[in-house]
Amino acid sequence: MPTIKDIAELANVSPATVSRVLNNSGYVSSAARKRVIEAIEKTNYVPSEHAKSLRTKKTQVIGVVMPRLSTETSSRVVHGIDKVLSAKGYQILLATSDLSPEKEIDQLRLLQSKQVEGIIFLATNVSENLQKELSELETPLVALGQDLPGVSTVLYDDYHAACDVVDWFLAKGHTKIGFIGVSAHDEAVGRKRRNGYQAQMNEAALPVEKSWMQEASFDIESGYEATRRMFKESTTTPTAIFAVTDRLAVGAMEYIKQAGMSIPEDVALAGIGASEIGKYVTPPLATVDYANEEAGMKATNLLLDHISNGDNSHKKFVMPYGLLARDSLG
Amino acid sequence: MPTIKDIAELANVSPATVSRVLNNSGYVSSAARKRVIEAIEKTNYVPSEHAKSLRTKKTQVIGVVMPRLSTETSSRVVHGIDKVLSAKGYQILLATSDLSPEKEIDQLRLLQSKQVEGIIFLATNVSENLQKELSELETPLVALGQDLPGVSTVLYDDYHAACDVVDWFLAKGHTKIGFIGVSAHDEAVGRKRRNGYQAQMNEAALPVEKSWMQEASFDIESGYEATRRMFKESTTTPTAIFAVTDRLAVGAMEYIKQAGMSIPEDVALAGIGASEIGKYVTPPLATVDYANEEAGMKATNLLLDHISNGDNSHKKFVMPYGLLARDSLG
DNA sequence: ATAAAATGTGGAATCGATTCCACACCAGTA
């Protein structure tokens, strides 16, 4: 591995001059520049970013912390982030938290030690420790998807989206509406969407049988099971089901079909997420489009603003969402 | 941002001693160690990885270059990579090439300058320039999915998988089998799978009408269009279609349904990739499971071997695949 | 013609860690 010194010797100049060529700064005669460039090409020289960062404090790297990579939502978000970042010459240092609160904090530290210039943080849990860590963090950070106090965040409008889904059903005349949610530890998906559902049912003065509200995890299989439980346990069975994610809804769809009922005639169905799968199941799944890619882009732009302007204000940005009424609605 | 010097002063020791505490190396009295640890905690000190890497040449970062992130295949692969890497304390520096050959090379250079300890490379194009770049690269590298000469690779068995898909149809008595492929610039998906199809049709002495072979890009919509063309242009229409990816197959499915034909009675269908979507469309799509996550893990382990053993041999590893015969087959 | 400004270049300090080496101290042993 050649260093700047080797190039300097080869080109018969000082390291300082090589550096000037590298950075297009200061004065360099065209003769010297030519010799340096030749030396660089001959040796396949690549400057060490570490030495550079050590001196300049710039790394051109943004850290991204997310619970898991292998979901459609995540990859859309990362794609949005990458789109903005790669255009500006930044790279992504990826850190996954595996849904573990301690690991989220560890990763935050690790990224800090790697001197990333900013962090985009998709949290799931919002613990005490996490908030403490965040408040001590010097690196600019933007949260996405969960409302973290004291930091800039790009949020989805979970509450109103959930209300709108329930409204869909109400408008079709449904009164017995089931709900498949996830753990309330997840503030956004677990709590807010449930709140929206409950608020809307209350508003409409509709009673909700206990078994109509089921809790699942995040996979299709779990949506299937939740639906099975719902139908087994209910005295009056729902005529519509709102699942908080498309995957859960697809699971519900599987159960309903297997149980010999038809969608939307016997049971109407809707999810949230606008996942690709929902578009191609039969019937197509009504859902809410969260514009994940745009959210990723938005968060990145916000972060870059913080970095360049040294702007420390805490902005909250709520993403608009789109309603995709499809056949599963009736 | 405190540095090792600040800690040293606070703890009344030299930087050397702080370093010893940090790395658990050499002799440190328990009194000194205690003072150092306290100073670290008090100041929230995080050592600079840049300074460290500059000195030690170790970064604990692996670069991953891939064409795009927002596909199910990619995220499965990255997930596999991450699983192995995070267990060993490595991090992932992500670089996307956006399907552009020049960008693939740029990213390779950039990763090198960031001193990554190894690179996992998912290429699409296999150009001259790329091969030159790879041969000059000093960083250990493992390619995944495309056969690059002169480097270790983890490969999918595209040719035989394609043969097996055609065999499915042959076994069901189909003789008119259509094919939806992608550009031959993509060696693995474009060329090898097509070769498998053609070889098998030849073997069975079955004629292939020109319009039965259509070229598409990678999205569902494009599969739809390719199928439309196939049916419009053919004098005899196929009774079975092999699409080289599940997404293309789903597009084909859409067209076939919309044209009023039924699957598998009028047209049988199969894809490759075992994407989740294929499992939940109606009818479920027959496909080939490529074990992407395992491939990512395999590639990572191979890479780590190279790194730790300084092992420069070029291993080729072909992943086994699984056949998922589902209802779309008939 | 002479002062002032622009151009080119190298020396050396610097960033924040690690690590070799020298040195000091305190046992235990011959």
Place this chain on the structure above:
DNA sequence: TACTGGTGTGGAATCGATTCCACATTTTAT
């Protein structure tokens, strides 16, 4: 008593770049 060997510590070089400053040389302006 003197010598070994294990402990504990700090000084200083080092990694590979950037950048300030000083200095030399040329060009331009007055």
